[in-house]
Amino acid sequence: MRIRAVRLAVAASAALLLTVACRPVQDPGARYGKGAEGAAKAAGTPATPATPATPATPATALFPVAPPPFSDGVFPCSECHKPGDKVNRVPHAVEFHEDIVLKHDEKNRWCLDCHDAQHRDKLHLADGRLIDFTESYRLCGQCHGPTLRNWKAGEHGKRTGSWSGAKQYLLCASCHSPHSPHFKPLQPKRPPLRQEKIR
Amino acid sequence: MIDHAAAPLAIPEPPAKGHTRREALILGLFALAGAALTTGCASDKTALDEYLQKHFKDLSGDELKAVLARMEKKYSEQYGKHVSVSATPPLEGVLFGYALDLSRCIGCRRCVYGCVEENNQSRDPQTHWITVLEMDKEGGVNLQDANAYYDHETVPAPGKFYMPVACQHCENPPCVKVCPVQATWKEKDGIVVIDYNWCIGCRNCIAACPYGARRFNWGTPNIPADELNPVTEYLGNRPRQRGVVEKCSWCIQRTRKGLYPKCVEVCPVGARKFGNLLDPDSEIRYIIENKRVYILKEELNTQPKFFYYYGL
Numbered sequence: 001m002r003i004r005a006v007r008l009a010v011a012a013s014a015a016l017l018l019t020v021a022c023r024p025v026q027d028p029g030a031r032y033g034k035g036a037e038g039a040a041k042a043a044g045t046p047a048t049p050a051t052p053a054t055p056a057t058p059a060t061a062l063f064p065v066a067p068p069p070f071s072d073g074v075f076p077c078s079e080c081h082k083p084g085d086k087v088n089r090v091p092h093a094v095e096f097h098e099d100i101v102l103k104h105d106e107k108n109r110w111c112l113d114c115h116d117a118q119h120r121d122k123l124h125l126a127d128g129r130l131i132d133f134t135e136s137y138r139l140c141g142q143c144h145g146p147t148l149r150n151w152k153a154g155e156h157g158k159r160t161g162s163w164s165g166a167k168q169y170l171l172c173a174s175c176h177s178p179h180s181p182h183f184k185p186l187q188p189k190r191p192p193l194r195q196e197k198i199r
Numbered sequence: 200m201i202d203h204a205a206a207p208l209a210i211p212e213p214p215a216k217g218h219t220r221r222e223a224l225i226l227g228l229f230a231l232a233g234a235a236l237t238t239g240c241a242s243d244k245t246a247l248d249e250y251l252q253k254h255f256k257d258l259s260g261d262e263l264k265a266v267l268a269r270m271e272k273k274y275s276e277q278y279g280k281h282v283s284v285s286a287t288p289p290l291e292g293v294l295f296g297y298a299l300d301l302s303r304c305i306g307c308r309r310c311v312y313g314c315v316e317e318n319n320q321s322r323d324p325q326t327h328w329i330t331v332l333e334m335d336k337e338g339g340v341n342l343q344d345a346n347a348y349y350d351h352e353t354v355p356a357p358g359k360f361y362m363p364v365a366c367q368h369c370e371n372p373p374c375v376k377v378c379p380v381q382a383t384w385k386e387k388d389g390i391v392v393i394d395y396n397w398c399i400g401c402r403n404c405i406a407a408c409p410y411g412a413r414r415f416n417w418g419t420p421n422i423p424a425d426e427l428n429p430v431t432e433y434l435g436n437r438p439r440q441r442g443v444v445e446k447c448s449w450c451i452q453r454t455r456k457g458l459y460p461k462c463v464e465v466c467p468v469g470a471r472k473f474g475n476l477l478d479p480d481s482e483i484r485y486i487i488e489n490k491r492v493y494i495l496k497e498e499l500n501t502q503p504k505f506f507y508y509y510g511l
Binding site: 159160 | 293305306307308309311312324325327330347348349350351352353354355417418454457458459463464466467468469472473474475481482485486489490510
């Protein structure tokens with residue numbers, strides 16, 4: 001008999017709870033504060049889908065990388081540097097590209113160690129082989145071998161896309177300016193509220 | 200029927216008089232509640248369905264479909280735009296793992312806010328699933344002196360390093376063990392999930408988690424309708440209600456479709472790595488096999504699938 005009484009009590013309290021639970025749902029706006037107002041506003045604004053960056057390299061390339069991050073109007077270099085131009089191959093300060101500050105083993109290196117004097121829109125490896133800007137990681141990897149290895153494995157650098165399928169790699173130069181590769185400090189996003197301030 | 204062996208333990212019947220009185224009282228209450236139910240909200244089928252909904256794992260295919268449709272309708276009306284709610288099953292042959300390069304994280308908190316937007320965390324009251332801890336390089340990982348409220352002009356601050364902490368998706372999760380109603384559990388792909396409709400808000404899991412990764416909705420969560428991410432998952436980023444616990448789900452709505460979690464995509468220094476622990480060619484396996492890996496509170500035997508490491 002006692003068990004029956006308990007069961008009845010449970011049923012009764014469940015029914016009571018149900019009636020209470022029903023009420024707020026009838027007016028969703030009230031439950032979510034500014035919800036209704038905000039919803040009306042949002043109805044007019046279409047959601048902007050994230051547009052994935054188009055890979056600069058054809059599908060046949062080994063690593064699908066983002067386009068090289070050229071400064072505005074600087075590429076193609078052959079717009080200004082013509083094939084027949086006289087080239088001073090002795091390392092010297094360059095007046096024109098004043099925005100470029102070389103801070104990357106600058107005592108031992110200069111422009112034409114990476115840029116090619118004959119083929120201005122290409123880079124060259126240490127042995128003289130020409131490569132496209134989209135393959136610049138091969139150039140970087142000549143000195144930074146372990147980093148290139150880790151980058152290929154996906155450990156170094158950022159990759160986006162699919163963990164199981166097509167990934168977008170970034171070029172070394174996408175994050176590290178090749179002329180001064182050290183990361184610049186960033187402004188952090190605001191700190192979380194302290195617990196006592198959350199109401 | 201009384202079992203004779205158990206008879207000495209049987210509870211004696213209460214006296215007849217008291218018993219009838221109590222029963223009458225309860226019956227009266229029951230009748231009253233029933234009456235209120237039929238007049239008050241018999242028409243509101245949604246509320247009734249919501250109240251009587253089964254545990255997520257007990258839902259049959261058709262029931263689940265009905266539940267998802269009900270939620271889509273509810274959220275879409277609430278936020279004034281189409282909100283999809285799916286229940287993508289775990290992928291076969293996949294056990295998710297996560298790695299974070301402590302030598303690269305600069306503490307910029309891009310991941311914190313990227314996560315808030317992707318996973319529909321409440322803006323006010325504020326809920327963050329990721330906590331970024333700042334610690335002294337000299338002291339190493341010293342949680343008692345860690346600071347989550349640092350506010351510098353620029354980061355990284357000299358002499359400091361940063362350790363973002365969120366759910367570690369333990370293979371041996373203490374939070375799951377303590378849940379009295381099994382509203383949180385570990386899925387086949389290793390993601391520890393919560394059924395927000397089954398959670399009773401007791402917060403035992405919050406007390407049990409050694410990583411401080413779980414958050415309770417003390418107030419009604421608030422998300423501006425135009426900022427709501429309309430692509431949601433039942434066990435993930437669908438809007439939550441007051442009184443339930445939430446936490447990182449490794450962007451279940453993205454990762455089960457093959458995408459990287461949002462925090463991986465927004466990290467400006469590429470410190471965050473994600474992949475399939477069962478795939479020997481994945482970056483996560485490369486890291487575990489080749490780098491110096493650090494497991495937070497390894498001594499607790501929670502067996503996190505979140506691996507901190509030193510890339511440099």
